[in-house]
Amino acid sequence: MPTVGVISLGCSKNRVDTELMLSILKEHGYTITADEKEAEVLIVNTCGFIDPAKQESIDTLLQMAEYKRTGKCKVLVATGCLAQRYEKELMTDMPEIDLLMGVSQYPRLPEALEAALHGKRQSFCGRDNTILSGSRVLTTAPYSAYIRIADGCDNRCAYCAIPLIRGGYRSREMEDVLDEIRTLAEKGVKEHVLVAQDTSRFGIDRVGHSQLPELLERAAEIPGVEWLRVLYCYPDEIDEELLNAMARHDNICKYLDLPLQHADPLLLKRMNRRGDPEKTRQLLHRAREMGFTLRTTFIVGFPGETDEQFAHLMGFVREIQFDRLGAFTYSPEEDTPAARMDGQAGCLRQKYLSEETLSIIGCMDVLVGVRLHSLIYAAVMGVPMIGVSYDPKVDSFLSSIDRPTLCDVKDFTLERFQAAFRETVENRQAIQETTARRLDELILKLDQNEELIRGIMEQAK
Secondary structure, three states, X not given: OOEEEEEEOOOHHHHHHHHHHHHHXXXXXXXXXXXXXXXXXXXXXXXXXXXXXXXXXXXXXXXXXXHHHHOOOOEEEEEEHHHHHOHHHHHHHOOOOOEEEOOOOHHHHHHHHHHHHOOOOEEEOOOOOOOOOOOOOOOOOOOEEEEEOEEXXXXXXXXXXXXXXXXXXXXXXXXHHHHHHHHHHHOOOOEEEEEOOOXXXXXXXXXXXXXXXXXXXXXXXXXXXXXEEEOOOOHHHOOHHHHHHHHHOOXXXXXXXXXXXXXXXXXXXXXXXXXXXXXXXXXXXXXXHOOOEEEEEEEEOOOOOOHHHHHHHHHHHHHHOOOEEEEEEOOOOOOOHHHHOOOOOOOOOOOOOHHHHHHHHHOOOOEEEOOHHHHHHHHHOOOOEEEEEOOHHHHHHHHHOOOOEEEEHHHOOHHHHHHHHHHHHHOHHHHHHHHHHHHHHHHHHHHHHHHHHHHHHHHHO
């Protein structure tokens, strides 16, 4: 049987799909390899959630397609959310793909691969329900595994395309989930991480109320389960019952992962987010009192967001002092209500060539950058910059051109930014001159290093 390599992109739910696929392939006699060069079949389980994830999926598919030329690859397969959402476009625009499979067609993978290996190009992206459970080949560390307890979503947030891709919310049977945890624990898995698009709604579609507290209580009693962790809870379904259930057992992590998205009531309403922001604030303070670790994510730049609403969000962040926080710029997703709203942020969504990027940056008065390449481009084009650090390499580059680092990303404040912006604008000319001088010095050093390396290589010959 052919050798198969699988690349899994995107979220933990996608990883579960990958593990189900691997098990199906293994049961049908396929050999699994981690070396793309040796794989006769390459499968990319794609993400189609937001623009950067889509681009990563397309780039990965193109990279894997190169192994048709340089490796042993005969068939390239695209599966997952991007395949489900953009079936027609991928079949038309990416002839490199030999087989396309959506999020619910994995049981057909062996027969589809057989046809693809004989030259038949097909697409399977029907709207059947996602396969929620089954035998898996774990790709995580042997002591940890994700447990998908539901799929799809009924929340209908204005910016989100997940219901368009995955369909409505569907919980697994509780006994099915418990059996999976029990089986994994017997195989040595210590940490069991419960995942879904919205874990807090587990069971609502089946019995009319959340069964997550009961699930946690029962799972905590299973021998061998040392850690239970819950991800992706929706705040309006978190209550004292759930907090108490999590607090009662030492093997349930006191950890709340709440993708809050914003704190301003009017903007949350515009996002079609349910729940009362004040009740959420009280919930978070109560969780703090009980010793919970708090993680969240926010969206900035949502259509119509005002400076006052952003300031409200920043005040909320300072008040709660989250242990972990992720921030994402709003990404307009086609066929969602938010994409049709007025007040879209002026972000550049296309993928530009380096020359085009340089040209765009060269038109700016000031660049605020986090990524190293944006700061380098600004320096090359003589554009004053404000650098926010996420990595020592950013600090090192800014230091080399005599520019201070504004702050680390976790210490960013509106007040600090405003002060830095005023300083940059007021000293624009001097900054440009200093940057140009330092850049010339760096280029001279680069030329000298190149000559040195050439000399060493000549001697080596």
